[in-house]
Amino acid sequence: MNGNSDIRALLQERLRGDLSPERQQAFHTLLHDQERQEELRAALEELMSEEQTILQAHRSIWTQHIEAILSLDRDITRPLTVSRPKVIAIPWVRAVAAAVLILGIAMWWLTRFQLRQEAPAQQLAINIPAPTGNHATLTLAGGRQLVLDTAANGGTLATQGSAQVSKTADGQITYHAPEKASGPVVYNTLTNPRGSQVISITLADGSRVWLNAGSSLTYPASWPDNARNVSVNGEAYFEVAKDIARPFSVSKTSGGKEAVRINVLGTNFNVNAYEDETTIRVTLLQGAVKVSSDINGHLLQPGQQLRISPNGTQQIAATVDLDEVMAWKNGRFQFDGVDMQTLMRQISRWYDVEVQYEGKFNPADYAFVGNIRRTENMAKVLHILELGGVHFRAEGRKLIVLP
């Protein structure tokens, strides 16, 4: 082995943590060998630039280090205060130093194990690309179904009474209707299937709703006089136009019964209410909402999330990571200690795969941290879980999870 590749080999052994005593000695000798410092540095730099793993952690872990540096050359005749970061300071962000410490060590520990090599054939099977377009359908009140991706952008899709629904230049749905409905209220349903990109719809009052994959929204084609009621299934983000005369409400039914009703006054909030999620989550970003379910009601403050369990009991989480809640709308997967099953359900909706668990393990034992674009191939997302010690096998559109 020539000198240079041995330098590289020693460094790699050091990185893996499996230097034998003799190799440790060779490493030590190398470190203090004047002649080889330049080669050593070059090899280290090379390995550094080849490193693929990225720390997944909240930005706040660096805050103290950064502020310490920035405060060094401020003018101290002015009292030293930590300057506000120039991005909008979000009050609910908390330093998570302790959690990241554990994660940091866990990651190191995990990378020490040889990851099981997937056979090339398996890799191909897991290569499922992210949805390339939106495949939503609009079911009009009479039952007629419009498949939206075949309709031209910028054209009218349908006319219902005095309301007109059309597709904008960038593929989103919008309504043009007179302010008040004339005639009976008719309901349409916008369905965004699994394996489909996020779609948004602008309603007759200017309210806008974004739908995640595997979700649907039922709404009136134009608003009646006194109220604006819609119902939702799956995950949706609402920006509701203010109209004091006509309160806006969002409901979700489950098993024929209303599981939750959200009463809104001009505001922005996210609803996560998939049938296959046990807990319904309503997160308020701006404004005010009152959330009622069977047993009780709660008034939410911005930044709060309400969790409703199947029996209707409600629980408020005072601080949630809004980035995590809204990640889907911003084209990302973001998870911060999410359990494996919840994560796998998100993956199954976006990539439209069926998830099955095989072998003996308790999925609840695993928790994952990650932030990755939703445009990535599924294999890349799964790689994050593989780092956490989970394995996968794909059979067509079935994804098998193994310990």
Add this chain to the structure above:
Amino acid sequence: MSDTPKHTDDRTLFSRIAEGEEWAYRELYHRYGKMLFPFLLKLTGAKHAADDLIQETMLRVWLNRDQLSDVDHPRAWIHRIASNLALNWLRRNTVHEQAVEHTFRSGTTAEEDPLSNLTVQAIRTVVQQTLDSMPPQRRLIYRMHRDQGKRTVEIAEELGISVSTVKNTLITAARTIREQVAKAGYTLPIWLLALFF
């Protein structure tokens, strides 16, 4: 302030950091912190060591910011610094009999312990003296930008000068501070200068 564009490239960040823009520095710190941490953690075997090395590296980026516009390859530049610091660390902390344990040499130099209280105090003193002896306009612009958090356009308007004058002044101020800090012995190693090609 302008929102940080999510994917500003490194060279643009370097140019903004040279002008003393803190948001750009924070963005760079996050970006490289995330990339360097796993590698440094594996190399050193200790989280605090990885954190320290990142901070030492990024400290040099900030204190050397007046030169950043001339750097053609930010990533390589940062990696060069980090590698050198990491090697220094390894030399100090690797004992040949022990594969994993690390012993720390007693006594610290400014280089080893990037921001011990003594070092912070000392650097701040030098900075303060430097600022005190700066021409008044330069000091004023610097304070408006760093302490009052005013944007360069605001400063330019308030003082009736051009934005480029403000930016150049900030770069000059940073350079003066760096030179004085180096002169006082809190030096960035000479090898750093050889990087500018």
